[in-house]
Amino acid sequence: MKKIIALVLVAVLTVCCLAGCGNKKENKQPKEFQTKELVMATNATFPPYEYYENGKIVGIDAEIAQAIADKLGYTLKIEDMEFDSILAAVQSGKVTMGMAGMTITPDREAIVDFSNTYATAVQSVIVKADGDIKTLDDVTGKKIGVQTSTTGDIYATDDYGDENIERYSKGTDAVAALVAGKIDCVIIDNEPAKAYVAANEGLTILDTAYAEEQYAIAFAKSNPLVKDAVNGALVELINDGTIKKIIEKYIPAEEVPAE
Numbered sequence: 001m002k003k004i005i006a007l008v009l010v011a012v013l014t015v016c017c018l019a020g021c022g023n024k025k026e027n028k029q030p031k032e033f034q035t036k037e038l039v040m041a042t043n044a045t046f047p048p049y050e051y052y053e054n055g056k057i058v059g060i061d062a063e064i065a066q067a068i069a070d071k072l073g074y075t076l077k078i079e080d081m082e083f084d085s086i087l088a089a090v091q092s093g094k095v096t097m098g099m100a101g102m103t104i105t106p107d108r109e110a111i112v113d114f115s116n117t118y119a120t121a122v123q124s125v126i127v128k129a130d131g132d133i134k135t136l137d138d139v140t141g142k143k144i145g146v147q148t149s150t151t152g153d154i155y156a157t158d159d160y161g162d163e164n165i166e167r168y169s170k171g172t173d174a175v176a177a178l179v180a181g182k183i184d185c186v187i188i189d190n191e192p193a194k195a196y197v198a199a200n201e202g203l204t205i206l207d208t209a210y211a212e213e214q215y216a217i218a219f220a221k222s223n224p225l226v227k228d229a230v231n232g233a234l235v236e237l238i239n240d241g242t243i244k245k246i247i248e249k250y251i252p253a254e255e256v257p258a259e
């Protein structure tokens, strides 16, 4: 009798396990392959990479994502959120990818996978043209505005101390605070810095000695098949010159990395 019970148990367990394994395999098939939709999380206050024009999110990242979607025969949906929320949305699978002029950093690489890099940047310091910050040294002890959780935030906190940092959820809010005299400078990526200075009177840019940064698309580590598909399309678009063309439409003569 015991033997029979044992046999039945083994049989039941085997069936459960097989069913379980089957399910697991099915779960591994990315939903994007069925829905044929890429959902991109971004923060659309970052010109010329992502910003609003006539109520629509446009810019380099939006165009690159659209070119990738077109190549894959997918539709593209863009979700605007705070920069600080993008990686969590990617990790949880709520969105397919994070694309927001996002710099590859070791801390981020620990929690998400990155595509090949498609653009480079450096950090810039925006100051009042008639203010007393003339060089990087003058930034010490001043009130520095940054966008929360960006590399500007990370580097400025390290270099100038947390007590001197004012964090804003949008780059535009940091720049508005500078214009209003609430802070002394804003540390942000060079291209949005140029756009903000062009859009606001009385501001200018100090170039910093910060290292060059590489922008890439972030994916959940649990979704390698989608990453491979999107990255494959991105690499083709880099190699055939499409990405360079898109970037140069917004940033004349910007150099695009080879890979």
Ligand code: GLN
Pocket: 043, 046, 083, 100, 101, 102, 103, 104, 121, 147, 149, 150, 151, 152, 189, 213
């Ligand atoms: N490149 C910076 C970063 O990745 C800023 C990106 C952004 O503000 N959209 O942190």
